[in-house]
Amino acid sequence: MRFLPRLLAGAALLAPATAFAHPHIFAEARLEVTANEDGTVSELRNVWRFDEMFSASVVMDFDKNGNNQLDPDELAEVGKTVLESLEEFSYYTTITEGGKTVKVAKPDAINVDYKDGQLLMFFTVKPGEVMPLKGKLTFGVYDPTMYAAMDFASDDDLVVVGNKFAACKREVVRPDPDEVLAQNQASLTEAFFNDPAGTDMSKMFATRLELTC
Numbered sequence: 001m002r003f004l005p006r007l008l009a010g011a012a013l014l015a016p017a018t019a020f021a022h023p024h025i026f027a028e029a030r031l032e033v034t035a036n037e038d039g040t041v042s043e044l045r046n047v048w049r050f051d052e053m054f055s056a057s058v059v060m061d062f063d064k065n066g067n068n069q070l071d072p073d074e075l076a077e078v079g080k081t082v083l084e085s086l087e088e089f090s091y092y093t094t095i096t097e098g099g100k101t102v103k104v105a106k107p108d109a110i111n112v113d114y115k116d117g118q119l120l121m122f123f124t125v126k127p128g129e130v131m132p133l134k135g136k137l138t139f140g141v142y143d144p145t146m147y148a149a150m151d152f153a154s155d156d157d158l159v160v161v162g163n164k165f166a167a168c169k170r171e172v173v174r175p176d177p178d179e180v181l182a183q184n185q186a187s188l189t190e191a192f193f194n195d196p197a198g199t200d201m202s203k204m205f206a207t208r209l210e211l212t213c
Contacts, residue, residue, distance in 0.1 A: 023149035026051040029141045035162030041131040044093055048121045055119040070114045079110040089144060093125050096138045103128035133164055133213040140208030158209040168213040175205055
């Protein structure tokens with residue numbers, strides 16, 4: 001089970017200096033933000049589809065009966081491992097309210113499937129506190145170590161669900177890495193790139209959904 005803690009959930013813990021080199025895992029993501037009828041954020045629904053090379057490595061590590069597939073019990077084991085491994089990284093899910101980070105609660109489960117040579121993960125997370133649809137809110141998915149590239153192929157993969165969002169202005173922001181680097185030269189020092197604690201700033205590079213309510 002070495003692949004998840006090492007590749008998906010914390011390669012930078014083993015080699016912090018290489019965290020910003022380039023991603024080694026690629027996944028297409030979809031994020032749905034839902035609202036309650038009382039005008040608060042209900043949950044964030046995540047769907048991740050991983051690249052074939054990484055998916056094949058998962059099969060190698062979890063295919064205990066050697067049939068070159070992932071049976072239901074093996075898929076469940078993958079989900080259980082990811083559930084524990086990604087807790088430290090808030091399940092790659094980032095939420096801010098007025099610029100302040102909002103913690104996410106641990107999901108009940110991470111459901112896993114394997115289709116057409118690719119690993120899929122489905123799960124929901126909830127804000128760790130009551131979050132009214134008020135002011136500026138942002139929602140995104142990113143790996144703070146930048147070892148995994150979480151990509152939204154289309155702006156339509158970042159969506160809101162619920163009529164309470166009608167009062168909010170919605171915008172998908174895709175930062176230009178060169179512009180981010182140029183605007184934050186004072187912060188992005190050598191110490192930042194070699195300090196695991198500093199990787200939280202990597203959210204500046206992440207695609208995100210911004211709501212102004």
